[in-house]
Amino acid sequence: MTKTEIFSARGWLSEHPASFRKAIIDAGLPVTVASGRTVFREGEHSSGLFGVVAGAVGMTGGHKRATPRLGHIMRDGEWFGAKAPLDGGPRDLTYCAIETTHLLFVANARLSKMMRENTDVAIRVGQLAEIGARLGRWMARDLLTRDAGRRAAAVLLRVLGAGELAPSDPRGFRLTQQMLAEMTNLSRHHVCRKLADFEAAGWIHCGYNRIRLLDAEGLAAYAYQDDEP
Known part of the structure; x- marks a missing residue:
């Protein structure tokens, strides 16, 4: 499947028009992460947003006083690293490839420029916060x-x-x-x-x-x- 087909099928971009989907995909750069390698760690600078093209990325985190635990595995079509365009502060979770994984990386500088120039882009990127909250609710309910x-x-x-x-x-x-x-x-x-x-x-x-x-x-x-x- 192509990147367009993958991101049209599921995840954040699947909920938006084809024109917006194309703009985000065109703004991205391909990145391959070997199995066991970290995409980014908690506390690192928020450099940009990542979409999973193929593979699997484990999400690890927790309260600052508790040992971080694996909580979810991101798969094809899903996006992570939303803190970069929405907040810009240090990363608050760690993401590690659990198999060789192909990602699309949208740099914060590129995405921020698109958001400044077009309020529609800013609104659609802002939906990443709701998607993150949705996943958090799903995870919490599973564990309850x-x-x-x-x-x-x-x-x-x-x-x-x-x-x-x-x-x-x-x-x-x-x-x-x-x-x-x-x-x-x-x-x-x-x-x-x-x-x-x-x-x-x-x-x-x-x-x-x-x-x-x-x-x-x-x-x-x-x-x-x-x-x-």
Whole structure:
């Protein structure tokens, strides 16, 4: 898929007109980040905005008095680094590629100029704040699920793209049991058992550090049952 097709299918740019989408894509530069390498760290200068073209980027953060934890995995079409155009202060989260990842980088200087020259651009870039809040609400609700199995299912569905993506690798999306354990606040052993249950139900297929989502609706139906009072 082309960058235009990817950013038209999901994420921030998919919610805006084609002309705006083209302007942002044209303003960007391609960046490739090797697996395990950091895109940027908490506290670094906010240099610009990143969109995921292909691959996966882990988002790590937390309260300043707590050890940072992996909270989400950004996949194709999603954008991060919104603090650069909206605030300009130091980064408040750390993003690291969990597999070789291709990004589109829109420099803060370029984007700020576009925002100054066109209020419509500024309004549409400002929507990134709402998208970030939307993701935060989703993450919080997943973690408030009392049942451990349904919590694991909800987090798994979210970090695999909620059924909106096909993995570029036929073995599935890159995701380790340790990553999922950290994001669900469960032990690795507990996560291993739950993944086996999900596989037996026909919702997923597990490989070595890879998971294929076979039945997103089935997994979602299980994950989003109401908690018992």
